[in-house]
Amino acid sequence: MNFVYINHNVLDNLFYIIVSILMFFVLYDNVSRLKKYKQILLTACMSLPIILCMKFPIYIDQYCVHDLRQIPLFIGTLYGGWPTGAALLIILLVSRFAIYGFNFLTLIVYVVIFIATAFFSTKFNRVNKKKKLLFSAAITLLLEIITTYMAVAMSDFFKVTEPYIFYFIILPPVIVFFAVYLLEILMDTIHVRSNMVKLEKMEVVSQLAASISHEVRNPLTVVKGFIELLKDPNLSQEKKEQYIEHVARELNNAETIISDYLAFAKPATEKVEPISVESEFKNIIEILKPWANMNSVKIKDQLVSGSVLGNANYFRQCFLNIMKNGVEAMPNGGELKIATFLNKNDLTIKVSDTGVGMTKEQINRFGEPYYSSKEKGTGLGSMVAVKTIQMMKGKLEIESVPNEGTTLAVTFPVYLAEKAKVKENPIKLETEFLRS
Structure with a gap:
């Protein structure tokens, strides 16, 4: 056999490992159920190579055939401990005897490798990455030398040649060194990603808590002030009613902030029902009209009849x-323009303004839970809106030009009962609305 052919076989063994x-x-990173069975998964994956x-x-x-089967045994035993090592040893011996027949020397050699590796596995898992690399290479080299002397002593036909020294004494520690390095990098990646997810969650919670605390404190401070004023015995009835009205308004504001947070934080448990989009928007417009008029904003609408499935309160x-x-x-x-467009499968709602726009x-x-483009905003209203759209299986698209509008x-998927009622081209309706 020439050197290239031997090289090819070594690369094949390396590829399997x-x-x-x-x-x-x-599998460990993407199948959450397998995390509970790490040793079993490690045994299965190392038995394959x-x-x-x-x-x-x-x-x-032509008289000497070897392989790198001991390397998966090393790795599995070092990382999985003696239970994983014992399972791999049984699989190795059963497979070896099934393929090549029983051999007492093979049995002794791999039992020695297993016992020595299992003995050091506990200490191995307690040290840092640098020591793991050096320790794994050293124990592999030592065991390769010991088992070679055992083979020479117990077998008359076994000969130690230069290719054997290279491939089965020098090369295995190098392979184990890089295999452990790869394992450590992959484990570090999983740990770092897990920690990042936890940190992101904690950051969201802390930002939400800070936003809610700030927003709730403002109305409560106002309430506290008016309650102090109500203690005045000389206060007129008209003033008392005025102050009580202010207190009620500020408490409603605090309740709204808390409700917005709960709507985002808790999954919706309310019933899902058909929602008449046209009817809901007429109600919403009536609610907003007085406030819009106070801000010199004209509301213009073009609504078509149509229904979607969802929770009416959340939709509103x-x-x-x-x-x-x-x-x-x-x-x-x-x-402020509001328009709805109905086609066979979808109902689209467009809300357009001529305001400051967005970058x-x-x-x-x-x-985002704690992001707002407004100076004193918390972003709660926007995040509740986004979550509601997601719960109703909707899709949100935003187009905006700074200083021109958004x-x-x-x-939303249209309610099934409405699909047969679409008679007019929704593209035509949209074009007419935009031109107006």
Whole structure:
């Protein structure tokens, strides 16, 4: 056999080992149920290269055939401890005897490898990455030398040649060194990603808590002030009623903030029902009209009849928040347009304003729990709106030009009973609305 052919077989064995390591981490990282059975998964993944290495061995010469089956045994035992090592040893011996027949020398050699590796596995898992690399290479080299002397002593036909020294004494520690390095990098990646997810969650919670605390404290401070004023015995009845009205308004504001947070934080448990979009928007417009008039904002609508499935209260709150944002985006007055377009499968709602607009960054961050483009905003209204759209299986698209205006288009699956009622071309209706 020439050197190239031997090299090819070594690369095959290396390929089986590396792919099995990667397969272990892909399954461990992506299948959450397997995290509980790490040792079983490690055993299964390391047994595969053991069998493949024996099935496709390395040919040194016509009298000497070896393979790298001991490396998966090293790795599995070091990381999984003696239970994993014992399972791999049984699989290795059963496979070896099934393929090549029983051999007492093989039995002794791999039992020694297992006992020594299992003995050091506890200490191995307690040290840092640098020590693991050095320790794994050293123990592999030591065991390769010991087992070679055992083979020479117990077998008359066993000969130690230069290719054997290279492939089965020098090369295995190098392979184990890089295999452990790969394993440590992959484990560090999983740990870092897990910690990042936890940190992100904690950051969201802390930012939400800070926003809610700030927003609730303001109305409560006002309430506290008016309660102090109500203690005045000389206060007229008219003033008392006025102060009580202020107290009630501020408490309602605090309740709204808390309700918005709960709507975001808790999953919806309310019943799902058909929602008449036209009817709901007429109610929303009536609620917003007085406030819009106070801000010199004219509301214009073009609504078609259509229904979607969802929770009516959440739907109403969602578009109240969106339209309220639109009014607030026009501090000097302007026009707020609301239109609905119905086709065979979808119902699209467009809310357009002629306000300050949004930058690309503001569009990308729309609906984040603690982000708001308004100076004193918390972002609660926007995040509740986004969550409601997601719960109703809707799709949100935002188009905006700074200092020109913003258009939010929300598309919901149309309620099945409405699909047969579509008679007019929705593209034509949309074009007419935009021209107006």
